[in-house]
Amino acid sequence: MSPRYAGVIFDLDGTLTAPGAIRFDRIRARIGMPTSGSILAWIAAHARDDTDRTRMEAMVWEEERIALERMELGAGFAALVAALEARGPSLDTAICTRNNDEALEAFDRLLRGRGYRPSAELFRVQIARSHHSPHLDRALENKPSPEPVHEIIRRWDLGEVFPPVVAHEHDPPRHEAVLFVGDDVDDCLSARRAGVQSGLIQHGERPAEDPRLSRTVDHRFDDLSQVAAELSRPLRSC
Ligand SMILES: [Mg+2]
Structure with missing residues (x-):
């Protein structure tokens, strides 16, 4: 069987949720x-x-x-949930946000209010800003550091399959079976510096093109349904 993604990490604001809530x-x-x-x-x-x-x-x-x-759900959210549920436990999931725990709680309330399963069931590991790492015994550095990605992979119990690497953002991803989707250059930098694939989601927005993006983005998505399609197909070598 062709290899498939083993894990996917999502930024929260402007990625799982619609852009523009935070000004x-x-x-x-x-x-x-x-x-x-x-x-x-x-x-x-x-x-x-x-x-x-x-x-x-x-x-x-x-x-x-x-x-x-x-806060509103991002376009294509229903398709994303369907793809996550179709993959089941064969695909690990996480949220990595620089926002605070209150934002994760508000997201959970929004999901339940719309009839979805609790956020913690859909996104198994959730890391907000200044998250305390039991492994490091200190607060994690925020994105664009690779530390939150390392922590998530460890919490998935995949640390031996995808050992922590600290890479340059221009290096091709060593751990191709992990994808980190976000709407900001710092999401893509964090992904690549941790050696995983980066996906930039734009939700119809056309932000000023950051010159750092050209060599740090592995995938571009217009909305979450395109992420769903990517997660459902066999892994393509990049
Ligand atoms: Mg964001």
Whole structure:
């Protein structure tokens, strides 16, 4: 039988959920951040002192809370769930988000409200920001670090099949049977740096093309039904 994907990891905001709930542009305007990229990393690098950092982080948390009320499932979600259920336990699943645990709880409520199974049954491992790793005995680094991917693979009990690698984002993925789907360049960087395949999902949005994407994206998806199709077919060598 042809090899198939063994595991799939999803970003949450703008990937499993529809884009636009979190107003990143408004967060950046409020804290005075001129560029795209990781907001929390920018705050850590640019805050004048602890008070300034706390002030800026409070703005981020406030925008995140507003966004929870606007959270909607991404286009093609039903097709994705059908594909995950068709694969059953032969495909491991995870969510990896830089958002907080509250966002994962809001997503679970949204799923149940729409008649889906609980989030923890569909996505077996869930990692939010500052997740404590029992293995490392400290908080994981956030994406674009490869650490969250390593942690997820370990939690799948696939650490011996896909031992942790730290790769350059331009290296072809060593663990082709694991796919990480996200809507941001940091999702793709985290994937490739952990040696797994990266998939960029756009949900009809056309974000400013980041030059780093051209050599770090293995798949491009318009919506979650295209991810479902990819997960249902035999693995193609990339
Ligand atoms: Mg996202």
